[in-house]
Amino acid sequence: MIKGQTKRIGIFGRSGCGKSTLAKQLIKDIDRLVVYDTLCEYEEQGCKVARSIVQLLKLARQRRFKIAYQPDIESVHEKELRKVAEALLLIQKPYQEGRAYPQITLMIEEMSLAIPNKTGGDVQIMQNLANMGRHYGINLIGIAQRPANVNATFRGSLTEQYFFSMVEPLDIDEVGKKIGRENAEMLRKLPNHQAFRYSDGCIENHFNTL
Numbered sequence: 001m002i003k004g005q006t007k008r009i010g011i012f013g014r015s016g017c018g019k020s021t022l023a024k025q026l027i028k029d030i031d032r033l034v035v036y037d038t039l040c041e042y043e044e045q046g047c048k049v050a051r052s053i054v055q056l057l058k059l060a061r062q063r064r065f066k067i068a069y070q071p072d073i074e075s076v077h078e079k080e081l082r083k084v085a086e087a088l089l090l091i092q093k094p095y096q097e098g099r100a101y102p103q104i105t106l107m108i109e110e111m112s113l114a115i116p117n118k119t120g121g122d123v124q125i126m127q128n129l130a131n132m133g134r135h136y137g138i139n140l141i142g143i144a145q146r147p148a149n150v151n152a153t154f155r156g157s158l159t160e161q162y163f164f165s166m167v168e169p170l171d172i173d174e175v176g177k178k179i180g181r182e183n184a185e186m187l188r189k190l191p192n193h194q195a196f197r198y199s200d201g202c203i204e205n206h207f208n209t210l
């Protein structure tokens with residue numbers, strides 16, 4: 001990616017519709033990646049597992065890395081993701097200082113746990129990262145079943161969004177604000193593994209490939 005330009009991608013849709021399948025495609029060619037891996041599904045994607053921030057920082061010393069940060073089952077995800085975000089800001093300090101330094105990508109499964117729809121507290125850092133992460137060369141990919149449960153400021157900063165099938169009226173309302181009510185209503189009947197991709201005011205069809 002070109003210096004100064006970063007991506008913030010959101011992937012939304014009900015369980016089993018194909019979100020993680022798309023996410024795994026998107027991260028294939030990324031060579032500096034940290035996944036906030038709540039369901040422990042990214043080790044088999046070639047990621048090395050970190051269970052603490054110390055381990056994460058150690059693995060991130062390599063030139064290229066794919067790290068699955070797997071929080072404890074009893075973690076408070078907002079707090080845990082905050083620690084990961086702080087680690088990324090530290091890793092990317094040379095980039096922020098204007099030195100020749102590569103970008104990094106943070107992917108978050110599942111955003112309604114780690115970036116819930118409330119303001120202040122631990123969620124603030126992810127709002128800040130969404131708004132200022134490009135100064136640190138931080139790309140973001142976030143996944144959630146229900147957009148209405150994800151922090152609205154964070155969602156508002158996304159540069160690219162994939163909407164798979166969803167049925168909850170609150171979610172249809174929220175998505176309708178972005179892609180138009182009629183298009184959002186069509187999400188109720190969208191088959192699995194298909195999505196609407198929204199970017200720069202344009203909507204196009206997306207089909208997952210395996």
Ligand SMILES: Nc1ncnc2c1ncn2[C@@H]1O[C@H](COP(=O)(O)OP(=O)(O)OP(=O)(O)O)[C@@H](O)[C@H]1O
Nearest residue numbers: 014015016017018019020021022145193208209210
């Ligand atoms: N294009 C496709 N054709 C056939 N099967 C697919 C396709 N895309 C995904 N699948 C399969 O559908 C299943 C569910 O996909 P996936 O795990 O990506 O869903 P998800 O949206 O992440 O679900 P969850 O919210 O429960 O995590 C997987 O077994 C996956 O292999």
Ligand SMILES: [Mg+2]
Nearest residue numbers: 016019020021
């Ligand atoms: Mg999934």
